[in-house]
Amino acid sequence: MAEGPLHMPTQIHDDEDIQKEDNIRCLTTRGHFGFECLPCQLVNRSIQQGFTFNILCVGETGIGKSTLIDTLFNTNLKDKKSSHFYSNVGLKIQTYELQESNIQLKLTVVKTVGYGDQINKEASYQPIVDYVDAQFEAYLQEELKIKRSFFEYHDSRIHVCLYFISPTGHSLKSLDLVTMKNIDSKVNIIPLIAKADTISKNDLQKFKSKIMNELISNGVQIYQFPTDDGTTAQVNSSINELLPFAVVGSMEEVKVGKRIVRGRHYPWGVLQVENENHCDFVKLRDMLLCTNMENLKEQTHIQHYECYRRSKLQKMGFTDVGPDNHPVSFQEIYETKRQEFYDQCQKEEEELKWRFMQRVKEKEITFKEAEKELQDKFEQLKMAQQEEIMKLEEERRQLEEEIRDFYKMKATSETLRAQLCTNIKKDKDRKK
């Protein structure tokens, strides 16, 4: 049989081309292809699709969550004030469609309700953890679907958690540490000192370093602005030094000189929200919305969601490598799991059968014992009955004997009486 042509990948080395270590050749293009427009394609597609951003605000009732979100997006989201008398911590979830120039942003704001108002604050973090996990679960379920619809799917995973710290000036509350510790592996935490206008500048610096020391000593991981991207590395590393942000929120418009600014009016002057010498609001807004929104989303996907996904799939029995450290395919895992399940069913069936047989045997023994007991009782009764019959027979015999004797005596007495009558009659006749 004639041998067919061998389709082996041939490598032609060109001296001009650069040979990379992993055997991929880098070619220098000698004309226009058009793929330099790839970034534009991505930008256009992103603009068409719009963006989503999900913020979680955790902080005590009345700490300034709604005001800060309004100030960040320069919109009145018309959020009602919460009561201080909820028995449990809850979450208020609101989604808004915002537009800036031609960019659409689907913004979801999740705020705690009743946080810090309970006497027993131990489980206050639980509803937050449950909510964050539930969003990961929903995304995982979408990923695992046969027919996925990621274009229409509203990704509700939390991209950032703004943690509002009370401006006490002393230290973090134990509730702050417990909550942050429980959510730091699930969400990017950015700590904020709320209502920073209520602390003096000196105290604020001390408070900031106290908070950072407490977070470090308690092993709480907060979000670090990335320093591996040349364009943002410098500004991000200087911002990391500044954490936690000391923020002031206000939608009030105040006149300063000839300008109208947003700020808070005090007898001693005006605190301008967007003045970087007055507070860190602008820095927070720039970091959150201008510079690092994509990184926050990326971290959510590749770090926090990945962690959730991995542990969930591991719990379900999926793995990348087998016991011999060899990669295993999904099909192999499925087959192994199916076999394991089948074996388990078999084992349980055997166990059930064995238990059933044991029960039957036990019942059989019990029945036999009961039967024997009944038999013995029957024999006893039978004997007693026979004894009774014999006794009665004896009595009957005795009675019959007595009757016979009686008749004998009766006959004798009648004979005697007849003789007596005859004798009397004879005597009478003789006397006559």
Ligand SMILES: Nc1nc2c(ncn2[C@@H]2O[C@H](COP(=O)(O)OP(=O)(O)OP(=O)(O)O)[C@@H](O)[C@H]2O)c(=O)[nH]1
């Ligand atoms: N001094 C000062 N007051 C603020 C600041 N931010 C908000 N407030 C005031 O604090 C009060 C509560 O603010 P909200 O924004 O409603 O607080 P919240 O955390 O959303 O409250 P709930 O949703 O009810 O839990 C309001 O009277 C605000 O004007 C701030 O930065 N400084």
Ligand SMILES: [Mg+2]
């Ligand atoms: Mg509110």
